[in-house]
Amino acid sequence: MKFLLMKYERVKNFYNGEFVDSVSTGDLDVVSPIDGNLLSTVPMSSAAELDAAVASAKAAAPSWGEMPIKERVQVFFRYRTLLEQNSDELTALITEENGKTWDEAKAEVDKSIELTEFACSMPQLISNEVLEVSRGVECRVEHFPVGVVASIAPFNFPLMVPNWSMPNALVLGNTMVMKPSELVPLSVLRMAELLKEAGLPDGVFNIVNGGREIVEGICSHPDIEAVSFVGSTKVAKLVYQQSTHNLKRCVALGGAKNHLFVLPDANPSMTATNVTASMSGCAGQRCMAASAMLAVGNVDPIISQICDEARKIIPGKNLGAVISRAAKERIEGYITQAEHDGAKILVDGRGAVVEGKEGGTYVGPTVIDYVTPEMSVAREEIFGPVISIIRTGTLDEAIKIENANPYGNAAAVFTQSGGLARYVMEHASAGMIGVNIGVPVPREPFSFGGWNDSRFGANDITGKSSIEFWTKLKKTTTKWNPEAGINWMS
Numbered sequence: 001m002k003f004l005l006m007k008y009e010r011v012k013n014f015y016n017g018e019f020v021d022s023v024s025t026g027d028l029d030v031v032s033p034i035d036g037n038l039l040s041t042v043p044m045s046s047a048a049e050l051d052a053a054v055a056s057a058k059a060a061a062p063s064w065g066e067m068p069i070k071e072r073v074q075v076f077f078r079y080r081t082l083l084e085q086n087s088d089e090l091t092a093l094i095t096e097e098n099g100k101t102w103d104e105a106k107a108e109v110d111k112s113i114e115l116t117e118f119a120c121s122m123p124q125l126i127s128n129e130v131l132e133v134s135r136g137v138e139c140r141v142e143h144f145p146v147g148v149v150a151s152i153a154p155f156n157f158p159l160m161v162p163n164w165s166m167p168n169a170l171v172l173g174n175t176m177v178m179k180p181s182e183l184v185p186l187s188v189l190r191m192a193e194l195l196k197e198a199g200l201p202d203g204v205f206n207i208v209n210g211g212r213e214i215v216e217g218i219c220s221h222p223d224i225e226a227v228s229f230v231g232s233t234k235v236a237k238l239v240y241q242q243s244t245h246n247l248k249r250c251v252a253l254g255g256a257k258n259h260l261f262v263l264p265d266a267n268p269s270m271t272a273t274n275v276t277a278s279m280s281g282c283a284g285q286r287c288m289a290a291s292a293m294l295a296v297g298n299v300d301p302i303i304s305q306i307c308d309e310a311r312k313i314i315p316g317k318n319l320g321a322v323i324s325r326a327a328k329e330r331i332e333g334y335i336t337q338a339e340h341d342g343a344k345i346l347v348d349g350r351g352a353v354v355e356g357k358e359g360g361t362y363v364g365p366t367v368i369d370y371v372t373p374e375m376s377v378a379r380e381e382i383f384g385p386v387i388s389i390i391r392t393g394t395l396d397e398a399i400k401i402e403n404a405n406p407y408g409n410a411a412a413v414f415t416q417s418g419g420l421a422r423y424v425m426e427h428a429s430a431g432m433i434g435v436n437i438g439v440p441v442p443r444e445p446f447s448f449g450g451w452n453d454s455r456f457g458a459n460d461i462t463g464k465s466s467i468e469f470w471t472k473l474k475k476t477t478t479k480w481n482p483e484a485g486i487n488w489m490s
Contacts (some may be wrong), residue, residue, distance in 0.1 A: 011042040011185045011209055012325045014192045015056035015177075017202025022209065028182050033321035034361025037357040042185045045210040050177070050217045053206040056303045057148045057175040060203030065173040069123050073171050076299055078198035078417035080116040083109065090159060090190060097184045098158050099321030099361070104282050112163040115462070119167030122189040124447075126172070126467055133477075134382045143471040145173030146249070150218045152179045152239065154231045154382075155323055156285040158187035164376075164448070165461045170204060177206045177224065179214050183323055185441060192309065201439060218355045219243045222430030226469065233381075233407070233453045240456035250425025251457035251469055255381040256287040256352045256450065259402040261424055262413030262439065263395070264297045266414035270436060272305035273295040275387065275412070278438030280365045284331075284385040287409055287454070288432075288439045292371075292378055293389045294398035303346075303389060307367050310347045313385075315362040316354030322467050328361040331384030335366055338388070340379040349385060373401050381407070383412050395420065408452030412441055431455065 011030070012019040022043035030040040064072070078295040083090070087109050094105035130140045135275035151165040162178060169176055180188040185210045188207055195205050207301055215235075218224060226249045243250035250330040253425060260275055278290035294301065313319045322328050339345055349364025363384050371378050371388040378388050412434030413424040418426030421435045431450035434440025442448055447463030451456050459469040 002324065004040050006040050008040040008186065010038050010174070011177065011189065013043070013045060013053065013152075013209055014189065014205075014207040014406065015053040015328050016201065017196060022068045024049070024210075025329070028211075030183070030185060031099065031324070032095065032096050033323050033361045035357040036238065036361070039097060040186065042182050042209050044182075044392070045208050045214055047213060047217050050208050050210075050214055050221065053177045053208040054221055054223050056147060056203040056206050057177050060201060061145070062149055062176045063161070063384075064175055064201060065147075065375065066174070069171065073120050073123055075195075075198050075200050076116055076120050076171055077161070079167075079195055080113055080120065081111050082194045082198055083116060086190075086194065087095050090187065093187050093190060094158050095320075097142065097186050098143075098155065099323060100282060101318060101320045104320060108157055108160045111160045115160070115163045116167045122171045122467075123169070125464060126471070134487055137477060137479045137487070138483045139475065139477050142474045142476070143172065143467065144474055146470060146472055147174060147221055148177065149226040149470065150175045150177045150179070150221075150224050150228070150233070151179055152215055152218065152227070152229045153185040153188065155181035156282065158184040159191065161197040161230050162188050162191060164230070166205065168462070168466045168486065169470045170200075174468065174470055175204045176236055177208060177218070178217065179208055182209065182211055185209055203283070215239065216242065219248070220246050224248060226250065226254055227252075236456055237453075248365060249457070251449075251455070251459060251461050253287070253384075253449065253461075254454050254456065255407060256289075256379055256454050257291050257379070257405045257407040257408045258289065258412070258430075259398075259405070259428075260290045260293045260397055261402075261411070261413040261415075261428075262293055262295050262299050263413070263417070263420060264299055265416045265434070266299070266302060268302050268305050271302050271414040272309045274436070274438035275306050276309035276313065276365070278412075279387040280310070280319055281439065283322050283363065284381050285322060286341070286439055287450075289383075290387055290412070290438055291386055294401060295389050296393045296395050298400050303367075307346050310367050311364040313365045315349075315352040315364050316333060316360070317356060319362070319365065321360050321362050325361050326330075327384070328363055331363050331382055331386065334377050334384075335368065336354065336370060336384060337370050338375055341372075341375050343371045343375060343377070343388070373404070395423065399424065399427050403427075406452070406453040409450030409454035410434065412436075412438055412440055427438040
């Protein structure tokens, strides 16, 4: 009966260029956070099914890797066009399975297009280096594919994060096995269809759905050479440890607790709109969301404006749903605990219900003042539309609080003083810094990535830094002309 009520058919795996029914009998429901409707079911695939996907990628690797990069990139020119042509469909799918607003989902599609455009520029970025290093002796450096790689994607960006890793890795000659989040598997399936339509050879891109067994299998599989992961810090650590223990290269991006420094000289309206947008965008379910605001000195007028801006954000209109009932309960639990601990709830998003979508999982924007550093809302990643205000007397005190947190993804400072902004830029322990920007996401060609417990591994999976992760270098030294004489190199 459940099957008949689903909007889409049961999710399939994808390898050898075909969608394949999983033999697994263990399925999870894929439920829309917007209204609680059943979208599909996703199989908890077995190790044997992972083996099949890896074998498909391994078989395709030699011919794809030997293809000139100028030819590989043609597939992605076509893929980029298909993303653009199918933008509305992809936007609707992201909204449906993730709960984003239409505008947020559309921005995710647009970002996926931008990521693909960057991948199409790879031939200009990896031109090989050649130099005469001694008389008659020439050295050259070439980029070679790593081989079969894997990408483990999170629920909060069903299309964008897969496109962080996939276009760059494939253009650089690798083949891939992707494990999407079991909460949002539909966008990645559509991505596979578009890649096939764009002319990607069978086996170059593969999908295996599942849970912990598949993640652990990826980390230990002998034929997978590199692993990228995006998700919680707890799992990121385990993925990095297991992958590197099995002699794989790995970049694992974890959680965040981003701090926004608000100084008394900050522009009130610009600060209020930026802080509010940062904490509530994508329902706070992004690692770049503002989570803690460090109020330095008297910034009460700005806090008042932040509250005014927060009240303009209405669940179901310009605020999307959180991913699940469990997430809603967890986020609201943090708010209640803060209240019990003595914090003051200035704007309360608990108990949000959207008329006509009573089955949806919404949390309204929440502003919590007089938070102290030891409270759970100050220390832990909430992953919801909640901002905790910690009051400090000095900028140094604020920086000390920020740097004491184990995460180091991003930080931002709001001020009209260039000197104070520079001080925060130099002293905040975070990999991405914003100045009067609440969501300081670097755009291509700059790579994405934090510090500390927000990232494990060297290099990045996006931007120019991703080239070093997705390729291995071969150095060749040659000499052809005997008339150059003998020197210490020959």
